[in-house]
Amino acid sequence: MLRLINLELQKLLLNRASKVLIFISFILPFTVLVLSSIKINFFGFFTLELGELGIFNFPIIWHITTFFAAQFKFFFAIVVVSMIGNEYSNKTIKQNLIDGLSKKEFILSKFYTIVFFSLLATILIGVATFLIGMYYSSYTEATIVFREIEFLLAYFIKLVGFFSLCLFLGMLVKRSAFALAFLFVLFIVEWIILGLITWQANFNIAEKIQNFFPLKSMHKLIDQPFQRIMMTKFPEKTEIAYDYAVHWYEIVIVLGWTALFVFLSYRLLKKRDL
Amino acid sequence: MESILTINNLTKKFGYLTAVKDLSFTINKGNVYGILGPNGSGKSTTLGVVLNVVNKTQGDFHWFDGNTSTHDALKKVGAIIERPNFYPYMTAYQNLKLVCKIKGVDYSKIQEKLEIVGLDDRKDHKFRTYSLGMKQRLAIASALLNDPEILILDEPTNGLDPQGIHQIRQIIKDIASNGTTILLASHLLDEVEKVCSHVVVLRKGKKLYSGRVDEMISSHGFFELKSENQEELIKFLEGNSSFKSIKTEDNLITAFLNEPMDSSTFNRLLFDKGIVLSHLVQRKESLEEQFLQLTDNN
Numbered sequence: 001m002l003r004l005i006n007l008e009l010q011k012l013l014l015n016r017a018s019k020v021l022i023f024i025s026f027i028l029p030f031t032v033l034v035l036s037s038i039k040i041n042f043f044g045f046f047t048l049e050l051g052e053l054g055i056f057n058f059p060i061i062w063h064i065t066t067f068f069a070a071q072f073k074f075f076f077a078i079v080v081v082s083m084i085g086n087e088y089s090n091k092t093i094k095q096n097l098i099d100g101l102s103k104k105e106f107i108l109s110k111f112y113t114i115v116f117f118s119l120l121a122t123i124l125i126g127v128a129t130f131l132i133g134m135y136y137s138s139y140t141e142a143t144i145v146f147r148e149i150e151f152l153l154a155y156f157i158k159l160v161g162f163f164s165l166c167l168f169l170g171m172l173v174k175r176s177a178f179a180l181a182f183l184f185v186l187f188i189v190e191w192i193i194l195g196l197i198t199w200q201a202n203f204n205i206a207e208k209i210q211n212f213f214p215l216k217s218m219h220k221l222i223d224q225p226f227q228r229i230m231m232t233k234f235p236e237k238t239e240i241a242y243d244y245a246v247h248w249y250e251i252v253i254v255l256g257w258t259a260l261f262v263f264l265s266y267r268l269l270k271k272r273d274l
Numbered sequence: 275m276e277s278i279l280t281i282n283n284l285t286k287k288f289g290y291l292t293a294v295k296d297l298s299f300t301i302n303k304g305n306v307y308g309i310l311g312p313n314g315s316g317k318s319t320t321l322g323v324v325l326n327v328v329n330k331t332q333g334d335f336h337w338f339d340g341n342t343s344t345h346d347a348l349k350k351v352g353a354i355i356e357r358p359n360f361y362p363y364m365t366a367y368q369n370l371k372l373v374c375k376i377k378g379v380d381y382s383k384i385q386e387k388l389e390i391v392g393l394d395d396r397k398d399h400k401f402r403t404y405s406l407g408m409k410q411r412l413a414i415a416s417a418l419l420n421d422p423e424i425l426i427l428d429e430p431t432n433g434l435d436p437q438g439i440h441q442i443r444q445i446i447k448d449i450a451s452n453g454t455t456i457l458l459a460s461h462l463l464d465e466v467e468k469v470c471s472h473v474v475v476l477r478k479g480k481k482l483y484s485g486r487v488d489e490m491i492s493s494h495g496f497f498e499l500k501s502e503n504q505e506e507l508i509k510f511l512e513g514n515s516s517f518k519s520i521k522t523e524d525n526l527i528t529a530f531l532n533e534p535m536d537s538s539t540f541n542r543l544l545f546d547k548g549i550v551l552s553h554l555v556q557r558k559e560s561l562e563e564q565f566l567q568l569t570d571n572n
Contacts, residue, residue, distance in 0.1 A: 007375050015363050086361075095359040098325045099376045099416075100348040273288070274327040 004109035005116055007101075011083065012113070018079045025075035026121065030128060033065060037132045055229060056136035059148035063225045063244065065129040066155040069121070070222060073159055076117060077166045081179040083110065084170030094274045107266045110167055118159035126152050154221040154246040161218045161254040161261075168261040171268050190215055214261075217253045221246060276303040278424050278455055279324060280340070284333035286319050286479075293319040295479040296333070301424065301457060306450045308470035308487070309459040310565060316479040317459040318356060321428055325353055338423075349377050352417030353426035358409040362402035366393060366412050369401055370419060377420045387415040391445060407438030414445055424455040431465060443469065467561040477569050490564045494531035497540065500553030501527075507549050526553070 012018045037056065055064050087093040096106060129152075134140060169179040169186075190213045197206035210216045223244040230240055279301040286294040294316040301307055309317045322328030324335050326344050337347030360369045370384045388394045391411040396404070404412065410430060417425055430446070431439040446469055450456050460466055466473060466487070473490065475483040483490055501507045504525060511520050511529050521528040537556040544551060559567070 003375065003378075007372065010368070010372055010375070011361065014361070014368060090361060091357070091359040092361055094327050094355065096376060097327050098348065098353045098355060099373050100345065100351075101376050102326075102345040271329065273322070273329055 001108075001112055004105060005112045008083070008109045008113040012079065015086070018082060021075050021079045022117070025072055025079070026124065028075070029069040029072040030124060032068065033125075033128055033132065037136065054138075054232060056132055058133050058137045058139055058145045060225070060228065060232065061129055061133045061137065062148045062151040063222070063228065065125055065132075066151045067222045067225050069125045070155060070158055073162055076121075076159075077163060077183070078176070078180065080110075080114060080163045080166040081170040082176040083113075084167065085174065085176030085179065088174040091274075097274065103269045104266060107167075107171075107262065107269060110265075111164065111262050114163040114167065115160055118156055118163065121159060122152055122156040125155065150246045151222060154251065157251055157254050157258075158218050158221045161214075161258045164258045164261040164265075165214055165218075168265045168268075171265040187215055211250075212253060214257045217250065217257065221250050221254060277301065277338075278303055279335065279337055279457075281320070281324065281335040282333055284320065284323060284335060285331045286316075286323060286328065287331045293479050294323070297476070297479070297481050298333075299474050299481065299484045301455065303423070303455055304453060305472050306456045306470045307458065308466035308473045309457065309476060310461070310463065310466055310473055311476035312461060312569070314478075315476040317461075317476060318428055319479075320476075321353070321355060321426060321457075321459060325351075325355070325426070327355075349420060350423050351426060352420060352422035352424070353428075354410075354413040354417050354430065355426075355428045356432075358413035360401045360409070360412065360416075363400060365398050365400055366404075366415075367397045369412070370416055373416045373419055379420050383419050383421075387418045390418065390448075391415045392441075407434050407441065410434060410438070410442060411445070414442070418449070422454065424457060425449060426457045426459075428459045429461075430458070431460075431462065463560075463562045463565055473561075475565065475568055482568050487561065488558070490561070490568065493559055493564070494534050495556060495558040496528055496530045497537070498553065498555040498557065499527045499529060499551055500525060501549055501551050503549050506547075507544070507551075510544070510547060510549060 012022065055061065087096070093106065097103065101109075130145075133145065137145075139145070165186075166179065166183065169182045170176065173179050173182055190210060193213070194206050194210045197209055211220050223242070225244070227240055227242055228244050231237070234240070277300050281300070282298050284294055284297045285292065297316070297320060309320070311317050319328060323330045324337075324344075326348060337344060337351070342350075361372070364372070366388065367384060370388070371381060373379075374381055374384065384397075385394070388397050391414050393408060393411055393415060396408065401409070401412070414427075414430070417427075427446070431442050434442065443465070446456065446458070450469065456469075458466065458470060470487055472485065473483070473487045474481060475490070499507065504527070507527065508520065508522070511517050511527070516532050516535055517529045518532045519530045521530075537554060540556075541551065541554060
């Protein structure tokens with residue numbers, strides 16, 4: 001396994017474009033996080049300090065940081081599709097197989113790399129969140145600090161799932177740009193199906209079905225936190241209460257998709273003549 | 275003899291097109307094999323199948339004694355197919371390092387193999403700055419990294435200039451003289467003739483011949499003759515049952531043999547008849563002539 005990750009890391013890190021993108025995908029969410037946590041003084045008129053809003057309190061901070069950090073996953077998604085696209089355009093996939101890498105090892109080296117970077121991103125966000133939280137949070141008892149730490153797990157699963165989808169699309173269309181376009185098409189298709197079911201039945205059923213779709217199920221892992229922030233501000237308004245927790249079945253659905261995407265990528269490569 | 279690759283009744287179809295049809299042959303250790311055939315005759319497809327990048331439709335093949343999986347066997351094989359494929363943004367050294375990681379070979383081999391192909395001084399330059407000849411030589415270095423038991427080369431001199439072709443051939447000959455088995459696919463006949471001891475001839479995916487190069491067609495060769503006494507010479511040749519046909523071009527007579535005969539016997543025979551030759555050459559058909567005969571007749 002280490003050999004396969006090592007192989008892929010050499011391919012990625014010696015390529016300037018992917019090196020820059022990897023750097024961005026790690027540094028950008030981190031910078032945003034740090035910037036938002038410092039006190040910004042607008043020329044003496046007023047100071048903006050997000051920490052004052054209570055969003056850096058444990059346990060809600062886990063929810064907020066993972067939600068926002070997940071928005072930056074698109075940069076690494078470009079790396080994932082281009083690491084497949086490049087192998088096809090340079091025909092190095094063929095050479096790799098001739099040199100003695102099996103088709104299974106080829107897919108696994110990509111998948112392990114995805115897991116490796118997702119894990120790295122999760123650890124970084126976890127540590128940053130913990131430190132910022134310890135600094136700002138009004139509560140620092142261990143039971144409160146580590147409550148809802150499952151958002152970190154959800155973040156990890158979400159990244160792995162999303163990048164596996166990118167891996168599959170990359171294998172399917174062989175060109176990075178088309179794979180990204182496909183991702184966008186999939187996004188639209190999911191909403192069209194939602195619309196169609198709503199039209200035929202009703203919105204509740206439609207949304208329940210949509211929760212099983214790949215992109216929506218990944219999105220659903222970490223629900224938007226805005227409503228929750230409102231809830232903490234106005235606890236008496238019960239009509240805005242919603243279910244934001246990370247549920248086991250949400251994780252299972254995404255893991256199911258991940259397994260399917262990796263398996264399909266392998267099947268695709270196995271059946272294909274290079 | 276120890277067999278390295280055995281192919282049995284291999285068939286590959288691309289949709290309606292049959293690229294390889296019921297092909298069988300065996301590669302034995304220590305020989306230099308050529309796969310000959312016009313463009314599109316299934317050479318590259320056959321190599322693709324045994325190298326695990328093209329899926330077979332029917333038949334089977336096995337490497338070595340048949341107990342090694344293709345995946346493991348490929349680690350003991352060195353192969354380059356068509357164009358050299360490397361990562362353009364890596365240097366030669368980095369590219370070879372990657373191959374070492376795949377094959378599980380020690381990095382110390384890199385320097386050694388770069389010296390063999392004469393790329394030592396350019397090893398830290400990016401692959402995309404290389405000329406085609408250098409790319410091809412790097413590909414050979416990469417294929418040699420694991421000291422393979424068999425080296426498979428598909429059109430290694432395609433698109434190269436004369437110097438490049440000469441360099442590559444010299445490298446191949448050096449490797450062959452070390453006892454490495456080589457399988458060379460080419461449509462360049464003189465290339466195969468110069469390098470190979472055995473040959474497999476394909477046309478439209480079917481095997482026309484497989485065996486030693488010099489036994490490709492049952493021919494005993496021919497004499498090229500000149501004499502001042504031309505008419506008598508022709509008369510003698512026509513009357514002799516050892517010759518099947520006689521061709522006269524300007525004043526050069528070509529006489530094709532029906533049965534083996536060496537030139538000194540022939541010369542003495544003529545001298546006894548009072549015919550003095552001014553020119554006598556005994557030759558066999560070149561591979562090109564044999565190949566054209568073979569592909570036309572079938």
